[in-house]
Amino acid sequence: MTPSIAFIGVGNMARAIFSGMLVSGYPADKIIGTSRTAEKRDHYQQTFGISMLADNGEALKRADVIVLCVKPAQMQAVIDAFAAHVRADQLFISVAAGVELGAMEHWLGQPVALVRSMPNTPSQLGAGMTGLIANAHTSDEQKSWVTELFSSVGDSVWVEKEEHMHTVTSLSGSAPAYFFRFLEAMIKNGVEQGLDEETSRKLASLTMMGAARMVIDLDEPISQLRKNITSPNGTTEQALLSFEASDIDKIVADAMTACVNRSKSLASDFSASKNESKDG
Numbered sequence: 001m002t003p004s005i006a007f008i009g010v011g012n013m014a015r016a017i018f019s020g021m022l023v024s025g026y027p028a029d030k031i032i033g034t035s036r037t038a039e040k041r042d043h044y045q046q047t048f049g050i051s052m053l054a055d056n057g058e059a060l061k062r063a064d065v066i067v068l069c070v071k072p073a074q075m076q077a078v079i080d081a082f083a084a085h086v087r088a089d090q091l092f093i094s095v096a097a098g099v100e101l102g103a104m105e106h107w108l109g110q111p112v113a114l115v116r117s118m119p120n121t122p123s124q125l126g127a128g129m130t131g132l133i134a135n136a137h138t139s140d141e142q143k144s145w146v147t148e149l150f151s152s153v154g155d156s157v158w159v160e161k162e163e164h165m166h167t168v169t170s171l172s173g174s175a176p177a178y179f180f181r182f183l184e185a186m187i188k189n190g191v192e193q194g195l196d197e198e199t200s201r202k203l204a205s206l207t208m209m210g211a212a213r214m215v216i217d218l219d220e221p222i223s224q225l226r227k228n229i230t231s232p233n234g235t236t237e238q239a240l241l242s243f244e245a246s247d248i249d250k251i252v253a254d255a256m257t258a259c260v261n262r263s264k265s266l267a268s269d270f271s272a273s274k275n276e277s278k279d280g
C-alpha cells in the first residue's frame with residue numbers, strides 16, 4: 001500500500017520534493033502539505049492536486065510518513081506542538097540544515113524512526129541529489145523506502161557519520177546556488193560583451209549541462225576533460241590562467257568552509273544537550 005506522506009511547512013524544498021514525486025507517479029491523494037497561509041494552501045491544492053491543511057497535528061494524524069520541511073529555527077516548536085500524538089509506526093524525515101538527529105529525537109520524546117536528509121531543489125525535475133542518515137530506530141525496510149522516495153526525485157547517498165551531513169550540505173544541498181551564481185556572472189558578462197540575455201543564458205546554461213553530463217556519463221578524469229578543451233596557447237588556457245591567478249581553489253574552499261561552518265553553528269544552536277540544559 002502506498003504510504004500517505006505529509007510535508008510539514010510547504011515552501012521551496014517541500015514543493016521541490018513533492019512536485020518531483022508527482023512527476024514520477026506518486027499519487028496526489030497520498031500527499032498532504034501544510035501551510036499557515038490560506039492563499040498558499042489554495043495555490044498548492046489547485047496547482048498540484050494534493051491536500052493542503054492548516055493544522056500540522058491533523059496532517060500528522062493522517063500520515064504514515066512525515067517530512068519536516070520548516071526552517072531549522074522553527075523545527076522545535078513544530079515538533080513540540082504534535083509530539084504527544086506521534087505514533088510508534090510513523091516515519092519522520094527532516095530536510096532541515098544543521099538540525100541533528102539527537103535534537104529531533106529529544107523533541108519527539110519517544111523512540112521513533114527518523115531520517116535526516118539533505119536534499120536539493122533540482123529534485124523538482126527528478127535531478128535531485130540527497131544525503132541521508134537514519135537513527136537507530138529506523139528499520140532497513142524503512143531505509144529502503146526512503147532510498148526509493150529520494151530515487152524518485154533523483155539520486156541519494158547514505159552517509160556513515162552524521163557530521164558528514166555538513167559536507168553534503170556544502171557539496172549538494174547548497175551547491176545549486178553556487179552554480180546559479182556562476183551562471184549569473186557568465187550571463188552578465190555575455191551581455192556586457194553585446195549578446196542579448198536570452199542568447200547568453202542559453203549558451204552558458206546548456207554548456208553547464210553538457211559539461212555536467214560529460215562528467216557523469218564519460219568514464220574520464222575531470223582534469224582530462226578539461227585538458228581536452230585547453231589548446232596550448234589557445235583561448236581556454238587564458239581563461240583558466242585567470243581563474244588560477246584569483247586562486248579558484250581557495251575561492252571555492254572558502255565558500256564551502258563557510259557553508260560547513262554555518263551548518264555546524266546551526267547544529268550547535270539546536271543541539272540536544274543545549275535543549276536539555278534549557279529544559280533542566
Ligand SMILES: NC(=O)C1=CN([C@@H]2O[C@H](COP(=O)(O)OP(=O)(O)OC[C@H]3O[C@@H](n4cnc5c(N)ncnc54)[C@H](O)[C@@H]3O)[C@@H](O)[C@H]2O)C=CC1
Pocket residue numbers: 008009010011012013014034035036056069070071072074078095096097118119120121173174
Ligand atoms: N531551499 C533549499 O534549497 C533547501 C532547503 N533545505 C531545508 O529545507 C527547509 C525549508 O527550507 P525552504 O523550503 O527553503 O524554506 P521556505 O521558507 O521556502 O519553506 C518553509 C515553509 O515552512 C512554513 N512554516 C513555518 N512554520 C510553520 C508551521 N509552524 N507550520 C506550517 N508551516 C510552517 C513557512 O511558512 C514556509 O512556507 C529548511 O530547514 C532548509 O534547511 C534543505 C535543502 C535545500
Ligand SMILES: O=C(O)[C@@H]1CCC=N1
Pocket residue numbers: 097169173174
Ligand atoms: O541555505 C540553507 O540553509 C538551505 C540548506 C541547504 C540549502 N538551503
